Amino acid sequence: MYAERPSRLAGAVVWTNTPSGAGPGRVLPDGCMDLLWNEGRLLVAGPDTRAYVTQGDPSSWAGVRFHPGTAPALLGVPAHELRDRRVDLADLRPAPEVRRLTARVNAAADPAGGLEEVALRWVSGAEPLDPLLRHLVAALDAGRPVAATADELGLGARQLHRRSLAAFGYGPKTLARVLRLQRALALARAGVPFADTAARTGFADQAHLARDVRELAGLPLRELLARTG
Template identity: 55%
Template sequence: MYREQPADLPGAVLWTRAVPSTVQPARVLPDGCLDLIWSSRAGLLVAGPDTVAQVAHSAPGERYVGLRLPPGVGPAVFGVPACDLRDQRVPLAALWPRALVSEIADRVAAGAAGAVLTSVAAGRLRRAGGPDPMATALVGWLAAGEPVGVVAARVGLGARHLHRRCQALFGYGPKTLARILRMGGALDLARSGVPLAEVAARSGYADQAHLTREVRDLAGVPPTALLRAG
């Protein structure tokens, strides 16, 4: 009942979810991203960056269309620092003028919700002058396991300045972002069939027990439970 595909916006993902009549809560893992979401029940929403997994409770029959923006891009689209939205789901009308949100809702109701959300986000991004160019580099280095001190030196920032920059771009500091990115990469490996012990070694964890502790801390359940759930 959940599907995703690349969006017509570099690095973004379009996803849809239809909630069955027998509702199963959905576990949403932290990923450093902000999402622009349309819900058939709640309308237009913004999902901020999560520090831990959120268990989403939906109504039977509820439908969603979402645009997941790459890490660091959301602040340019929504016009607020990512840390202001951390661990929150807020109505889009709390961030943008109500008349604009109403116009977008009418366009979504007319059909092709995914295309509308993508077009709106792309337009906002253009008017903002594009995403912060540092975001992609930071994500790449931290996902590769570079120490925070090395990353700070590469971008010419002190540790405190880098922390503030990451808070604004991603919703949390570089160490938390690195943990979240590493977990995401590890779970991708595990879902491809790589044994967990090998996943731990290839992803920079001390051992499988370390991987399990980190996933449980961030996702609320061990990796085996996530893999069983698909």
């Protein structure tokens, strides 16, 4: 069973997931990075460019999903180095620190709350997200074209791509595509017909929507909704 709530950390989400049945799980790309707890271990989920399919026996997970672009400054690693990866936190932070954090999260009343406390401590000592990058996320999530957004920000294509790789793990066109997918899925889950969903979220047509869903999520749209609805 999956549940989430807004975090006390601006723009973040705290979530838990305890699968109720066997079989692989599917995590869809969303432009975000997560701090994870899984059966006593701390990990980091990098930004995904396609669906991440979990393997092995079902187990309990908790996480803090950071606003796009926020996590790299907290972890001290460019987002593109973690693209499509799940890594132990000890690979990114000093081992003694990770041992202390793991013990603190495991001793918390619930792991999700413990992770949130860790994230809040990190943010208190980190630089805030560059306002230009925050504007980029907001503009792309609103369906603004990448070229027009770059012009608004006064950034050249190469500079924007380089900064996007470090902050989001991929270039602005991929980020826009991932955010568009999430907007479309939200409408489709709410019962909006697929053709209307495509038109309202910037796809050329329903076939374009279907191709993007299959490529990014790994399943046809109708089957994806039936599994995650």
